[in-house]
Amino acid sequence: MTGAVHAPAEQPTTPGTATGSPATGVETPGATAPVRGERHVVGRVEDVPPGEGRAFVAGGVQVAVFRLRDGSLRATQAACPHAGGPLADGQTDAGVLVCPLHLYAFRWVDGCSPGSALALRTYPVTDVDGALVVEV
Ligand code: FES
8 A cells, every 4th residue: 555644653752742733734623633635654463463452542532443353443532432442452353343351342333332322433554655644
């Protein structure tokens, strides 16, 4: 896959510390609001073993990135919307992500958990020459 990504790899930071977008010049409302719609390199594809997830920070947003067994990538919010479970530690397959705390299942296609009103926020994630790029 090709594509230019200008953001350097990020180290974990305090969530919500992004202050603006040098790429667009658009100021975010408030000093603690993360910038939306920007692509961030969070690590390398090999940082996430096949069939597993890992937690990263992208632009001040905590995300969980998964590499499914078919090689495809998925990204969601890091904390479960039910009670804050660590979604990067969840079990996954091609169709769903299961939270490790109370086993709610969330569909990759829309983030919804059938039978509940809960839904995950999902993020676009791509492999750019081996770099994990998450758009938040
Ligand atoms: S915290 Fe995820 S299902 Fe309860």
